[in-house]
Amino acid sequence: MSTVSATGIVVRYGANAVLHGVDFVANAGEVTIVAGPNGSGKSTLVKAISGEIASSGAVSVNGRDLRTYKGWQLAAQRAVLAQETTVAFPFTVADVIGLGLAAGATRAANPASLIEAALERVGLAGFGARRIHTLSGGERQRVQLARVLCQIWEPVSDTGPRWLIMDEPVASLDIRHQIALMDLARDYARAGGGVIAVMHDLNLSAMYGDHVVLMKSGRVVTAGRPEAVLQPETLAHVFACPLHPNMIPERGVFVLPQSALARPALAFAAE
Numbered sequence: 001m002s003t004v005s006a007t008g009i010v011v012r013y014g015a016n017a018v019l020h021g022v023d024f025v026a027n028a029g030e031v032t033i034v035a036g037p038n039g040s041g042k043s044t045l046v047k048a049i050s051g052e053i054a055s056s057g058a059v060s061v062n063g064r065d066l067r068t069y070k071g072w073q074l075a076a077q078r079a080v081l082a083q084e085t086t087v088a089f090p091f092t093v094a095d096v097i098g099l100g101l102a103a104g105a106t107r108a109a110n111p112a113s114l115i116e117a118a119l120e121r122v123g124l125a126g127f128g129a130r131r132i133h134t135l136s137g138g139e140r141q142r143v144q145l146a147r148v149l150c151q152i153w154e155p156v157s158d159t160g161p162r163w164l165i166m167d168e169p170v171a172s173l174d175i176r177h178q179i180a181l182m183d184l185a186r187d188y189a190r191a192g193g194g195v196i197a198v199m200h201d202l203n204l205s206a207m208y209g210d211h212v213v214l215m216k217s218g219r220v221v222t223a224g225r226p227e228a229v230l231q232p233e234t235l236a237h238v239f240a241c242p243l244h245p246n247m248i249p250e251r252g253v254f255v256l257p258q259s260a261l262a263r264p265a266l267a268f269a270a271e
């Protein structure tokens with residue numbers, strides 16, 4: 001089965017449960033988006049399905065129980081772009097990307113040329129020798145993307161589809177690079193891999209998501225096609241804020257904040 005699936009996932013931090021029995025499924029060949037408010041459990045879910053934190057419930061990757069994977073097998077089947085990554089040492093960009101190559105199963109006859117190809121794919125050709133800490137925030141994020149891409153370069157392996165799992169991958173990117181990243185994600189899925197991305201941008205989610213999962217307070221509220229999920233009542237409930245989705249024929253659904261301009265201004269003036 002070409003899925004990442006989770007059933008009845010419960011995650012506790014101390015006495016607090018932050019996921020309360022989450023069911024989740026993502027299909028290879030598709031881009032699956034996880035959206036929801038801050039603190040709703042998106043990163044926790046992503047860590048649970050990636051095998052980075054312990055959870056109760058069942059997780060399977062390509063039909064096989066996550067717990068039966070050895071570390072190297074998991075690293076060859078899925079790569080995770082975390083919400084935040086810090087690099088403690090003054091590595092070069094090529095060193096950082098090389099870590100992805102070393103972790104995964106990509107057999108590169110010429111690692112340097114694969115690293116350069118990955119840099120080109122994220123719009124950073126020629127950056128290999130730069131020290132990572134001298135890059136801008138968005139450039140560093142794209143280096144991390146190049147690293148995870150190198151880990152799972154081919155979207156399909158002999159043990160099934162590979163999974164690109166990304167937690168807020170576009171958060172620090174300008175609009176051109178947001179689109180480039182989402183195009184890359186879609187191409188990866190269309191080539192047979194699977195993509196799971198946590199996103200706050202509902203419009204990018206609608207444009208690129210084949211399947212959208214909305215979370216609130218540690219639970220999945222609804223999941224399905226973007227046009228089915230991004231409905232006014234559902235959005236108002238999930239985000240506690242009036243939002244106005246519009247269907248644009250042949251373009252899909254777009255979400256606007258409702259009457260943002262009509263809101264009375266807050267009075268900041270001193271009495």
Ligand SMILES: Nc1ncnc2c1ncn2[C@@H]1O[C@H](COP(=O)(O)OP(=O)(O)OP(=O)(O)O)[C@@H](O)[C@H]1O
Pocket residue numbers: 013018036037038039040041042043044045083
């Ligand atoms: N290590 C931890 N210890 C204690 N509580 C945690 C820990 N990690 C997360 N939490 C709590 O679990 C809840 C879910 O956190 P999570 O990071 O999954 O949210 P999120 O949906 O990814 O939010 P955001 O959009 O802000 O990234 C939050 O209330 C958070 O405070």
Ligand SMILES: [Mg+2]
Pocket residue numbers: 042043044083167
């Ligand atoms: Mg998060």
